[in-house]
Amino acid sequence: MSSQQDGTLLKVLLVDDDPAEHVLLKRKLKTAEDASIDLEYVSDIGGAVERVKAGGVDMVFLDNRLVPNNDFRETAPQLRSAGFIGPIGIISSDISGRYFEKFREFGVDFKIGKDEIDGTVINFILKEYTLDQLSETCSEDFL
Amino acid sequence: MRLPVSPESLLHALYETLPDPVMIIDADRKLIASNAAASAVFGYSAEEFLGLGPRDFYASIEDAREVGRALFPLDKATQTLHGQYQFLRKDGSIVTAELTANKILDADGKAVALVAILRDISETVAAREEHRRTESILNTALASISEGFIIFDKQDRLLLCNDAYFEIYAISAPAMRIGATFESIIRYGVAHGQYADCGKTEEEHEAWVAWRMERHRNPSKPYIQRLSTNRSLLVEERIAEDGLNVGVRTDVSILSQAKNEAERLGQIIENVAQEVYLFSLTKDKIVSANKAARDNLQYSLEELRELSAADFIAGSAQDEMNALIAPTGSAESKIQIFDTMHRRKDGSTYPCRVRLEHMEDPDDPVALAFVEDMTERLEIERALKQKEHEFETLARNLPDFIVRAKPDTTLTYVNEHYARYVGRPADEMIGRKFLDFVPEANRAMLIEHLASLSPEQPLRTSEQAMPSLTGETLWCLWSNLMVFEDGKPVELVSVGRDITQVREAQNRIARQSRELELRNNALEQFSAVVSHDLKAPLRQIRLFADMIAEDIKLGKAEDLATFSGYISQRSEAMEAMTSSLLEYSQLAYQRINPEKFQLSKALNEAWTNLSVNVEEAQASLIVEKDIDLYGDFTLLTHLYQNLFANSLKYRRQDSSVEIRVEAQTDREGHKITVEDDGIGIAPEQAERIFGVFQRLHADEKLYSGTGIGLALCRRIAESHHGSIHLDTSYRDGARFVITLPRQGAG
């Protein structure tokens, strides 16, 4: 289901300065029965920018607070500046800050609390953000 | 007696010589005979008359028919007819005549003819008409004159009176019938209250009637008669040559009123509160004085008339009086006004103002003096002066600026305080415009402000900054009150109050509120960070514990060590955090116990507390200058200790640490800088590092810490009303700048 139409695995990049989060996410992906995902991990935004520039990344899970940056408002635009046009999801243990309301203005596609993540969420994310919402005819308009 | 002629010839002679026309008419109304007079009056000859019918004689058909119906046919019972009719002459002119018709009876008593005798009355009618016209003109003339006009005949009976007379004596009018006697008319008037002066009793009435009758019969000079209707009449009567008594009444109410007013004026003068004297200059005696004068001087008029000026003019004023009177006597100046003293009968005196006017009378020059007792006025003036003095004292002593001005801001008064502020004597400012002394920057506003004042909203206030004499800014609350009278501005009263201190207090409160808000925000952030930072490891611990349980269930063992490693690591981090929090909460919100101590003492204490780390880092401390501080020794020691710890922690690898402390004190307060030669802090982190649990470096294994130290430093500095910040311009390490207020400040 979640593998791309050409059959290759979906490549998700996790950017989090706490390596333990990588361990935890890997474990959760296993419980998402429909997801076959190739999860990569980097610990800082610099590494993330390098990685998306290298290509092949389909989706980014971005930790909200990456030391020494303040929050996603500083980091997400860096990925967009690097030319990344895949979905970016902010994962954070706390998404209560008011600035989260404006996440789309910073090029972010969705936000989710780390607590909320489970297999069904990952399934939904993959389905929602890999499925083209535009009909075949519409997509082909300019192709 | 026997007549010499026969009755028939006598009748004939009579018939022919009668001056009135006589005509005989037969049963067919045809004229059968006429006399000479008939021919003379109607112009027909005797022959021409014969055979003429009624249509030829009567001027109107109506008359002809009327007579015809009355007498014809001749056998009608009516024998005679008498009436006035109009007849036609031969030439067509009309003659008015009285017709007398008698029937002529035959021997059997049957009417056979009619004899008509006409009396020409044209002239009589014309004369009567003329008389009536003359009478009408007279009546109209009499009616049109406003004077009452009346004529009695020799027997004293009323012959004629005009409408005006009726109108004047309206009450007596019913008695004024033609032929009524004069006496009856006035008796009627007396009985019905026509006259004002006829007395009340019967006797008085009789006496008055007798007097009036006497005047009427023997008229002499005209006299004024007052009626009960408040009218005054000039009565003129005279006996005309033909013995008629002619009377004319002229209304003189206005004239007599004027006379009354003169009397009334006398009474007014008598009763006015002001003293009025008439003084004979030649005799040096009072001629007359009104009641106020008599009362105030306590003399009767008789006594006063014996007084000369010296008797009631007090003291030296007498000489002045003489000097003043002198030119008046020579009529050089008609009016003199001067102040003097009057002495009363009992010897007491009172101040007064005299207005002396010389009345020109060469025989007996008199002076009219109006004297105003000034006692009360002087009293009022004194009270007013007292009030002004009090106002002045108040205005002088009030700390406010007080300014009074005309509506165009021309100053009429400034108090000393304002004059001192402006830096000019108050006298110099009066007459100039208020605006001239208002700081340039405030003028436009003031003009707009004053223009907006209205009777509905006469008062407005505004706060203005004004430079003080010493150059500081003075805040002044100006209240501008425009006094209006009948909608027109008459005076501007402005009061300026120095509210600099109030404003400073307000600013201070505002500043404190802002600080409080910042602190609340900080606290909120603090709690958010704490909750987040404590929750995050807990969540991980729970998840790893779950994973361990799952793996054990599945019999997998390879990851267990990793998972449990994470759990211990997170637990330790949490322990460290909770300890830090405890430390923070104990220190950050501790009460400050200020004391005076030397900076070096706190630095040494802090350094000693870190001795283990100091040794490990081979660190050295250089203190450039020592100063006296005033604050909480324990807390400030903690502040330096945390800074030192920071420097020791973020040192360059494989290098010793040198920490340098410099201090200086100036007017602003103390400034202490702590700098090191470590790895430094990126400028963009300059603020964030003072937050709670903010890690500066991702690799916290290398630089272990709980991220609370700098937050505490800031908290301590702020609780001392000081500050701490990172000097971002410093590149060779980290440099923190601490400011603390001097003793007592803040």
Next chain:
Amino acid sequence: MLVTETVLHLGPELERAVNRMDFFRLFKSLAGSHGFSYFGVTEVVSDEQGINLQHVHALHNLPASWFEDPKLQVIDARDPVFVRLQQSSAPCVMDLGQTPSEVLGCSGSDTVVIVPLHAATGKRYCLILVGGDAKPDHQALALIALDAALIFQRYFEVILSLDSISGLSDREIQIVRWTSEGKTSAEIAIILGLSEHTVNSYIAAVLRKLHVVNRAQMVASAIRSGLIT
């Protein structure tokens, strides 16, 4: 001052929800807080079509494996869940042990909560909760229905009612303008610093707002109505 913990869907997230992901999280939170593993929200259309949880506008976290059988793509007219929705507008708890449902039977538990939902436009939707151990009592059911109505109301306003909304947001106009200049979604994503997915979401929203089906029509319609020049 620590903020007291509340379940996600009752906190400020409801007001902040802006995309399908956010509403997915809210409905999931509602399900989870009442002990249900799975939820599904979709439109109740007509007898023939049944209830299609696979519809592009549906939200659910049901496992894909439940829909592998081509015969079980929709909850059809014979299904007791569908019958219940046709007959009643009140929320209910259904025991699948007594009235088996083919699709939802995959959940492995017998309890299913059915909450009919009504949009202001008259359209009918439903929320289905499955995969719970406990059977909600009357009070719990009332709470579920209330929360579901609140979330749905917001969901309808923000996401579903696009058809009836006139006027485009600034972002949408930007994207229509770039499209009119021949830019692809990927190019627009780079220009605006968004993901291609987000750009397509915007375009999809504009298509629905303008009642058109492709980009060419979208651009033409936008020019006609003066949205762009």
